[in-house]
Amino acid sequence: MSEWFLSINHWFGDDGLIPLLAQHVGYSAVALLIAIAIAFPIGCYTGHTGKGEALLIGVTNALRSLPSFGLIILLVILLAGYFQSDAAFILPCIIVLVVLALPPIALGVHAGIRSLEPGVHDAAKGIGLTPFQILTQVELPCATPLILSGIRSATLQIVSTATIAAYVSLGGLGRLIIDGRAANDFAQMTAGAILVAVLALLIDIFFSLAVKLSVSRGISRRVKNS
Amino acid sequence: MNINKGCLSLIAAAMLSVVTSSWAAAAPQKVIVGSADFPENQLLATIYAGALEARDIPVQKKLNIGSREVYIPALLDGSITLIPEYSGALLSYLDAKNEVHSPEAVAAALATKLPAKVKMLNVAKAQNSDVLAVTKKTADKYHLKTIEDLKPYAGELVLGGPAEWKTRHEGVPGLRDVYGLNFKNFKVLDVAGPLTLTALKNNQIQVADLTSTTPDIQKDHLVALEDPKNLFAAQNIVPIVAVATLTPAVEKVLNDVSSQLTTEDLIVMNGQLADFVNIDDVAKQWLDKHGLSKK
Numbered sequence: 001m002s003e004w005f006l007s008i009n010h011w012f013g014d015d016g017l018i019p020l021l022a023q024h025v026g027y028s029a030v031a032l033l034i035a036i037a038i039a040f041p042i043g044c045y046t047g048h049t050g051k052g053e054a055l056l057i058g059v060t061n062a063l064r065s066l067p068s069f070g071l072i073i074l075l076v077i078l079l080a081g082y083f084q085s086d087a088a089f090i091l092p093c094i095i096v097l098v099v100l101a102l103p104p105i106a107l108g109v110h111a112g113i114r115s116l117e118p119g120v121h122d123a124a125k126g127i128g129l130t131p132f133q134i135l136t137q138v139e140l141p142c143a144t145p146l147i148l149s150g151i152r153s154a155t156l157q158i159v160s161t162a163t164i165a166a167y168v169s170l171g172g173l174g175r176l177i178i179d180g181r182a183a184n185d186f187a188q189m190t191a192g193a194i195l196v197a198v199l200a201l202l203i204d205i206f207f208s209l210a211v212k213l214s215v216s217r218g219i220s221r222r223v224k225n226s
Numbered sequence: 227m228n229i230n231k232g233c234l235s236l237i238a239a240a241m242l243s244v245v246t247s248s249w250a251a252a253a254p255q256k257v258i259v260g261s262a263d264f265p266e267n268q269l270l271a272t273i274y275a276g277a278l279e280a281r282d283i284p285v286q287k288k289l290n291i292g293s294r295e296v297y298i299p300a301l302l303d304g305s306i307t308l309i310p311e312y313s314g315a316l317l318s319y320l321d322a323k324n325e326v327h328s329p330e331a332v333a334a335a336l337a338t339k340l341p342a343k344v345k346m347l348n349v350a351k352a353q354n355s356d357v358l359a360v361t362k363k364t365a366d367k368y369h370l371k372t373i374e375d376l377k378p379y380a381g382e383l384v385l386g387g388p389a390e391w392k393t394r395h396e397g398v399p400g401l402r403d404v405y406g407l408n409f410k411n412f413k414v415l416d417v418a419g420p421l422t423l424t425a426l427k428n429n430q431i432q433v434a435d436l437t438s439t440t441p442d443i444q445k446d447h448l449v450a451l452e453d454p455k456n457l458f459a460a461q462n463i464v465p466i467v468a469v470a471t472l473t474p475a476v477e478k479v480l481n482d483v484s485s486q487l488t489t490e491d492l493i494v495m496n497g498q499l500a501d502f503v504n505i506d507d508v509a510k511q512w513l514d515k516h517g518l519s520k521k
Binding site: 073076077080081083084085086088089166168169175178179181182183184185 | 293295388390392413421425428430
């Protein structure tokens with residue numbers, strides 16, 4: 001196994017680790033940003049107004065049950081006619097990853113805002129804050145731990161699922177797994193699996209640090225009341 | 227009390243041993259049918275399984291395993307004991323340097339090259355070989371008739387096929403070494419399935435690995451390029467069985483299937499599969515038609 005990683009040919013070149021890793025992170029990052037751009041406002045709206053909660057939960061649960069693998073092949077077949085280029089593969093891949101990331105982010109934002117103690121909300125209203133100020137200055141800062149945990153689980157799901165990009169001819173670490181399987185090359189396959197796991201772990205560590213640093217000290221209860 | 231307990235456990239043990247020994251004696255060895263990971267091969271495996279079951283031979287199905295590089299080792303280690311194979315492709319897998327290509331020569335060469343643990347039964351008339359296909363438009367534009375004609379243009383064209391083509395002789399390495407083709411790019415798709423066909427029709431790839439029994443070749447007027455240097459040898463359907471499970475009954479059933487299976491059957495049945503007819507239903511229809519289903 002270590003021999004596989006020690007061979008320089010496995011690191012560079014068309015199917016080398018470095019380009020595959022870059023592609024993997026690239027697909028994941030693009031999908032995550034799009035998912036945040038869509039899900040964050042939705043979560044803010046339902047969380048702040050309390051309207052559409054049942055709809056949000058129903059829709060997100062339905063999205064969660066979509067099988068990514070089936071969806072990506074279906075989308076390639078449906079969309080390929082509209083593109084001459086690789087966009088026919090990239091777009092379905094990104095859509096699938098976005099769909100995967102929407103539920104945890106939207107629900108994280110929504111639940112974070114809803115879990116605010118009613119007294120805090122009333123106090124904010126009482127000192128004359130506008131609804132927008134309440135959202136940005138009170139609700140969102142208080143909801144940060146849950147929002148970040150939603151984004152964290154969305155990111156982990158995206159990173160582990162981005163392997164399916166390789167099934168529709170794209171790159172990413174799934175390339176090692178799929179090509180390794182077809183050629184009965186277990187070293188290559190294992191290398192791909194290990195790298196996905198390591199990448200997911202690193203991202204998880206990054207998020208746990210980010211939560212520690214970005215959440216207000218009063219909310220995270222790290223300051224001892226003396 | 228103690229004596230009673232002892233008696234009981236003795237009786238239980240005796241009953242257990244009787245039961246297990248009678249199982250061992252009564253049940254003939256189960257045939258474990260495997261298949262590759264594309265629809266036609268799964269269909270053939272289902273037909274084998276159906277024909278065996280109709281003669282009361284116990285069968286277990288492990289379909290959709292993967293490529294030849296995966297399922298042949300599985301056959302040799304006993305994880306599966308029967309698989310529908312393609313004579314020429316299997317021969318190249320066992321001996322990359324073989325130069326025979328007629329159906330008879332391939333079958334004869336294959337029989338000598340198989341490991342001792344497995345045996346090939348009679349070869350069916352039905353053939354399904356890999357073909358390089360292009361759209362009519364591409365063929366007209368570059369005046370393509372054979373794979374050789376691709377040589378001046380390969381650098382502008384993208385080839386699509388299954389992942390194993392990256393390393394397999396009858397794939398990218400063979401096209402490079404035998405025909406001198408260096409394509410602009412090789413895209414990993416599926417084994418002549420919906421992804422490859424979609425990509426070929428929509429120009430994400432210009433040259434595709436299809437199989438000669440793909441119904442879309444006729445339906446969508448695709449051009450299957452001739453293979454004058456015989457990179458892709460004759461591919462007759464042949465059951466490969468582990469010697470350990472091969473009984474005369476099993477052999478007879480599978481030879482009955484092979485003797486009636488034709489290339490036309492394969493094209494028709496692949497067309498049904500492409501129209502989303504269930505594999506089990508297509509297999510059952512074929513078995514019913516040829517009197518091989520349960521009476």
